[in-house]
Amino acid sequence: MVETLIFFPISLLLLFTLYSVIQVTALLYTEGFYINFHSLSNNLRLSLCFGLILVLYLAFAYLIFKHRNRFKHLNFVQFKQAKTYLKIIAYQVLILLGNVIIMHLFKMSGTTKNEQVLDTLFKANDFRLAYLAIITILIAPVIEELIFRLFIFSFFNQLSRKLLTNVSNTKIKHRLSLAITVCVYLLSSGLFSLSHEPTNLPSFLIYFFMGLVLAYNYNKGGVTRSISLHTLNNTLAFIGKIIA
Numbered sequence: 465m466v467e468t469l470i471f472f473p474i475s476l477l478l479l480f481t482l483y484s485v486i487q488v489t490a491l492l493y494t495e496g497f498y499i500n501f502h503s504l505s506n507n508l509r510l511s512l513c514f515g516l517i518l519v520l521y522l523a524f525a526y527l528i529f530k531h532r533n534r535f536k537h538l539n540f541v542q543f544k545q546a547k548t549y550l551k552i553i554a555y556q557v558l559i560l561l562g563n564v565i566i567m568h569l570f571k572m573s574g575t576t577k578n579e580q581v582l583d584t585l586f587k588a589n590d591f592r593l594a595y596l597a598i599i600t601i602l603i604a605p606v607i608e609e610l611i612f613r614l615f616i617f618s619f620f621n622q623l624s625r626k627l628l629t630n631v632s633n634t635k636i637k638h639r640l641s642l643a644i645t646v647c648v649y650l651l652s653s654g655l656f657s658l659s660h661e662p663t664n665l666p667s668f669l670i671y672f673f674m675g676l677v678l679a680y681n682y683n684k685g686g687v688t689r690s691i692s693l694h695t696l697n698n699t700l701a702f703i704g705k706i707i708a
Contacts, residue, residue, distance in 0.1 A: 539686045548685070552693050555681050559697060562673040570666035579660075579667075600702050605694035608656070612675065613682040613690050617652040621683075624648065649679050 542548045624644040631637040653675030662668035674697070682690035 540688060542685060542689065543692075548689065551685070552681075552689065552696060555677050555693050556696050556700070559674050559677050562677070563670050566666055566669050566673065570669075597702060600698050601695060605691050605698055608659070609678070609682070609687055609691045609694055612652050612656045612659075613679060614687045616655060617648060617679050617682060620648045620651065621645070649676060652679050 624641070628637055628641055628644075631640060653672050656675035656678070657668050657671035660667075660671045662671060678690055678694060681693050
């Protein structure tokens with residue numbers, strides 16, 4: 465019990481730190497007030513950023529390995545079945561349709577601060593594009609799914625179940641369970657959207673809807689399937705940016 469109380473806060477703190485470092489690193493290449501950092505050579509800057517990210521990543525990996533028995537439910541077996549990939553593709557289509565509908569309804573013209581930073585990095589034809597590809601496709605989906613789904617969504621979901629064990633009335637228990645589940649979906653998706661720094665309501669709703677789909681996918685297939693969907697979404701977005 466004591467190990468659990470220590471493990472989860474430390475893991476979450478490491479993930480948030482790693483996530484923040486990635487966000488700040490992107491800003492270092494777009495904001496002009498980091499004068500001292502910009503005075504360094506590109507290779508040295510890249511080495512420092514990746515070095516810090518690697519240290520944090522290894523620290524978290526060590527915690528996961530040390531407590532690996534807690535993660536036996538990752539369910540890699542599902543990827544041997546074709547229906548798993550069909551579900552991931554279906555959820556991805558749902559996300560894209562949601563984006564199109566929201567942008568059409570609100571006649572969206574703005575974007576998120578996160579998107580603005582990415583657009584700036586995409587204009588660069590140097591090492592920053594390679595850095596962006598690694599972060600966008602390989603690292604960000606893993607970190608965000610671990611934070612917003614495995615930790616936040618799962619934590620509140622399990623907490624609600626423990627609270628409901630004291631409720632004896634079946635009807636009330638069912639209604640409370642449904643209400644709490646909805647709240648957990650809304651909370652995790654809202655935090656996920658806010659982390660992408662939306663600048664208006666449509667941009668908030670786009671990431672919020674994506675968060676809902678990812679949370680539902682996680683609830684049905686676990687964090688490995690959630691990471692797979694998130695990776696697919698980011699890969700398509702990255703390819704779309706390059707083509708555009």
